[in-house]
Amino acid sequence: xxxxxxxGKSALVTGGAxxxxxxxxxxxxxxxxxVAITYRTSKSQAEQTIADIGALGSRALAVECDVRSEASxxxxxxxAVAAFGRLDMLVNNAAVFETAPLxxxxxxxWDTVFETNTRGPFLMARAALPHLRPVQGRIINIGSMGGxxxxxxxxxxxxxxxxxxxxxxxxxxxxxxxxxxxxxxPGWIELADRNEDESTSAARFAARTPKGRNGTAEDVAQAxxxxxxxxxxxxxxxxxVDGGLGLT
Numbered sequence: 001x002x003x004x005x006x007x008g009k010s011a012l013v014t015g016g017a018x019x020x021x022x023x024x025x026x027x028x029x030x031x032x033x034x035v036a037i038t039y040r041t042s043k044s045q046a047e048q049t050i051a052d053i054g055a056l057g058s059r060a061l062a063v064e065c066d067v068r069s070e071a072s073x074x075x076x077x078x079x080a081v082a083a084f085g086r087l088d089m090l091v092n093n094a095a096v097f098e099t100a101p102l103x104x105x106x107x108x109x110w111d112t113v114f115e116t117n118t119r120g121p122f123l124m125a126r127a128a129l130p131h132l133r134p135v136q137g138r139i140i141n142i143g144s145m146g147g148x149x150x151x152x153x154x155x156x157x158x159x160x161x162x163x164x165x166x167x168x169x170x171x172x173x174x175x176x177x178x179x180x181x182x183x184x185x186p187g188w189i190e191l192a193d194r195n196e197d198e199s200t201s202a203a204r205f206a207a208r209t210p211k212g213r214n215g216t217a218e219d220v221a222q223a224x225x226x227x228x229x230x231x232x233x234x235x236x237x238x239x240x241v242d243g244g245l246g247l248t
Contacts, residue, residue: 004032015094023217067120117160172236187242210244
């Protein structure tokens with residue numbers, strides 16, 4: 001792959017201020033893309049991320065955006081296009097994750113997860129489509145192993161990601177032939193700011209994983225980069241990034 005396979009292109013990464021989204025944004029910048037990120041509450045982290053993108057030689061923009069809001073989404077897309085003159089890639093990363101027993105789920109909890117994890121990518125893709133079509137653009141959704149395997153203590157999250165996987169495939173057909181749409185579905189990913197209960201679960205998942213470890217944000221970012229810079233003929237795919245955990 002060329003050292004700057006995304007040179008001259010621009011990307012928008014939702015929820016790109018921290019964690020996996022930040023790593024995705026940095027990977028795209030390392031590949032030569034100009035990168036806009038959205039954030040909702042992580043302003044200081046967003047500022048640090050765009051500074052780090054700039055240090056890599058790419059143009060960067062941070063936009064406050066609530067992906068649940070049509071107006072906010074439209075404003076974010078307009079801002080990214082105004083800053084870079086084009087939009088080649090949309091990475092729908094912003095998501096809500098929550099542990100809760102199914103029998104105790106409130107309607108508010110259910111709606112909160114679906115509004116961000118499923119409606120958000122729909123709104124972003126719909127707003128970005130007029131800009132992506134003329135440049136043979138790409139949409140990359142961030143799904144989850146939870147969308148392929150039922151997690152009883154994360155039923156709302158798993159259901160929202162399963163819906164996103166189906167939405168990916170529906171978009172791939174609806175937006176063809178101009179736009180390729182794919183999905184990266186991570187398994188358990190090591191993150192520095194996980195809580196104590198999650199850290200305990202990490203060791204259990206690593207022991208079950210055929211590759212002998214949990215994933216990293218960089219693993220996910222490299223999978224996104226594959227879809228961003230790889231053949232445009234690949235579309236409608238759900239790529240597991242789980243070290244084989246889903247096989248067990």
